[in-house]
Amino acid sequence: MIPDDDPSRSLTVAAPDDRDTTYVSLVGNTYAMLVTGDRTDGRYCLIEMHVPDGGGPPPHRHDFEEMFTILEGEIEFTFRGEKHTVRAGTTVNVPANAPHHFRNVSGAPARMLCMCTPAGQDEYFMRIGDVVAGMDAPAPELTEDEAAERRRLAAELAPVYRSEFL
Numbered sequence: 001m002i003p004d005d006d007p008s009r010s011l012t013v014a015a016p017d018d019r020d021t022t023y024v025s026l027v028g029n030t031y032a033m034l035v036t037g038d039r040t041d042g043r044y045c046l047i048e049m050h051v052p053d054g055g056g057p058p059p060h061r062h063d064f065e066e067m068f069t070i071l072e073g074e075i076e077f078t079f080r081g082e083k084h085t086v087r088a089g090t091t092v093n094v095p096a097n098a099p100h101h102f103r104n105v106s107g108a109p110a111r112m113l114c115m116c117t118p119a120g121q122d123e124y125f126m127r128i129g130d131v132v133a134g135m136d137a138p139a140p141e142l143t144e145d146e147a148a149e150r151r152r153l154a155a156e157l158a159p160v161y162r163s164e165f166l
Contacts, residue, residue: 009041012035012039014035014046016032016048016135021034022126023131023132023133024125024130024131024132025129025131025132025137025140026125026130027055027057028052028139029049029050029052029055029056030050030135030136030139031047031048031049031050031125031129032047032050032135033045033047033125034046034113036119036122037118037119037123038119040119042118042119043118043119044115044118044119045115045116045120045121045122046113046115047114047115047121047122047125048071048111048112048113048114048135049112049114050110050111050135051075051102051104051109051111051112052104053104053107053109053110054103054104055103056102056103056104057101057102058101058165059078059100059101059165059166060100060101060158060166061097061100061163061166062096062121062161062162062163063096063097063163064096064117064118065093065094065095065096065117066093066094066114066116067091067092067094067114067116068091068093068102068112068113069090069091069112069113070086070089070092070110070111071088071111071112071113072106072109072110073087073088073104073108073109073112074087074088074104074105074106074110075102075104075105075106075110076102076105077092077094077101078100078101078103080100081099085105099166120161121161123161124157124160124163127153127157128150128153128154129150130142
């Protein structure tokens with residue numbers, strides 16, 4: 001038996017140009033928080049990622065599922081030490097707890113959607129990144145001390161968000 005409808009929850013419609021979308025600059029990437037966990041009762045979040053050529057996060061793992069759909073470009077995923085190069089139109093699911101990272105190998109900027117379930121990665125990114133005006137806004141120019149502080153905060157908060165850098 002499924003539960004009754006919860007009328008306190010409403011339809012969510014998200015587009016990157018919505019005025020309510022928050023954009024975060026993080027390690028050279030720009031992330032649009034399309035659907036946050038507070039809009040899904042914590043069930044999932046959806047993030048549009050713009051990754052410059054050569055960009056991507058360091059090796060890590062986390063205790064939640066992560067799914068990427070490549071919209072533009074070519075992304076090299078390293079999953080448990082093995083490399084997989086995927087192109088636009090491809091979807092990749094990274095199981096919880098598996099070591100992985102990705103890198104844009106397109107020779108041009110890449111775009112992809114990232115869904116995490118349950119939510120939380122959206123909140124983590126907003127806490128460790130810098131809010132910017134939009135998807136095409138330049139990343140803030142950080143001093144060495146500011147960049148070091150961002151890395152320290154990311155490492156400190158990683159366990160709170162069930163993540164680990166490798």
